[in-house]
Amino acid sequence: MAEQLKLDNVAVNVVADNTVKPLLSGIDLTLAPGDYVAVLGTNGAGKSTMFNAITGDIEVASGTITLAGHNITHEKPEKRARLIARVFQDPKMGTAPRMSVAENLLLASRRGQRLTLASRGLKAQMAHFEQLAAQTGNGLEKALDRPTESLSGGQRQALSLLMATLKRPELLLLDEHTAALDPKTSASIMSVTDKLVTQEHLTCMMITHHLEDALKYGNRLIVLSQGRIIKDFNAEQKAALTRADLLDYFG
Numbered sequence: 001m002a003e004q005l006k007l008d009n010v011a012v013n014v015v016a017d018n019t020v021k022p023l024l025s026g027i028d029l030t031l032a033p034g035d036y037v038a039v040l041g042t043n044g045a046g047k048s049t050m051f052n053a054i055t056g057d058i059e060v061a062s063g064t065i066t067l068a069g070h071n072i073t074h075e076k077p078e079k080r081a082r083l084i085a086r087v088f089q090d091p092k093m094g095t096a097p098r099m100s101v102a103e104n105l106l107l108a109s110r111r112g113q114r115l116t117l118a119s120r121g122l123k124a125q126m127a128h129f130e131q132l133a134a135q136t137g138n139g140l141e142k143a144l145d146r147p148t149e150s151l152s153g154g155q156r157q158a159l160s161l162l163m164a165t166l167k168r169p170e171l172l173l174l175d176e177h178t179a180a181l182d183p184k185t186s187a188s189i190m191s192v193t194d195k196l197v198t199q200e201h202l203t204c205m206m207i208t209h210h211l212e213d214a215l216k217y218g219n220r221l222i223v224l225s226q227g228r229i230i231k232d233f234n235a236e237q238k239a240a241l242t243r244a245d246l247l248d249y250f251g
């Protein structure tokens with residue numbers, strides 16, 4: 001199997017009150033290119049810590065992390081950010097508030113390059129940005145000149161997703177990215193997410209507490225508990241799962 005992401009026996013510890021507390025232990029996970037994995041687990045199970053270990057926001061105590069053929073285990077987060085895009089729960093996290101939607105998209109299109117906001121560059125890209133924004137189905141294309149702080153949470157999260165995927169990431173990490181949205185907006189952001197991930201065949205992990213979304217989207221589903229992966233369902237097994245099966249893991 002081709003390997004896009006491989007976590008090999010990854011452990012993460014923190015020291016609190018002079019004792020070592022394991023946050024992640026023995027994490028083994030291999031994703032093929034295009035794998036789209038729902039990540040479930042109770043509060044505190046270690047889901048965000050696993051993402052932090054991959055992005056370098058927390059150091060691993062042992063084990064190795066390989067992404068697209070690069071051993072990134074000890075690389076700085078800034079360097080990994082060229083390969084990894086992450087969308088957070090808070091719509092304010094992903095965008096620069098005073099800059100317009102189009103300027104944010106231009107920045108995202110130049111991720112990893114030197115930043116110059118030449119208006120010529122912006123003009124040349126406007127038609128492309130309009131087309132991209134229209135895909136999200138929430139009027140974002142009519143707001144290209146507006147500062148992102150004036151957008152709705154849903155529009156802002158749609159923009160965060162476009163920015164995360166504009167320059168194809170080797171890995172897309174979605175960290176409860178619909179949790180702060182109302183049910184209708186959340187459903188619409190999930191459908192944009194699904195379109196972007198499947199059309200572009202992106203390798204993606206999505207933390208969610210919405211069991212329906214975990215069942216509906218993606219070709220794999222993993223469950224974390226107490227810092228370990230306790231279940232890894234493939235597409236066939238996932239298709240046979242029910243909400244009740246998943247609820248058992250939250251007992």
Ligand SMILES: Nc1ncnc2c1ncn2[C@@H]1O[C@H](COP(=O)(O)OP(=O)(O)OP(=O)(O)O)[C@@H](O)[C@H]1O
Pocket residue numbers: 014023041042043044045046047048049050058
């Ligand atoms: N930097 C840190 N220092 C100390 N403890 C931490 C640190 N980061 C996470 N933890 C602890 O590790 C455990 C796992 O946290 P994590 O945020 O990964 O859980 P989670 O599965 O994402 O939970 P949630 O669903 O609530 O977001 C929690 O008990 C948390 O308090």
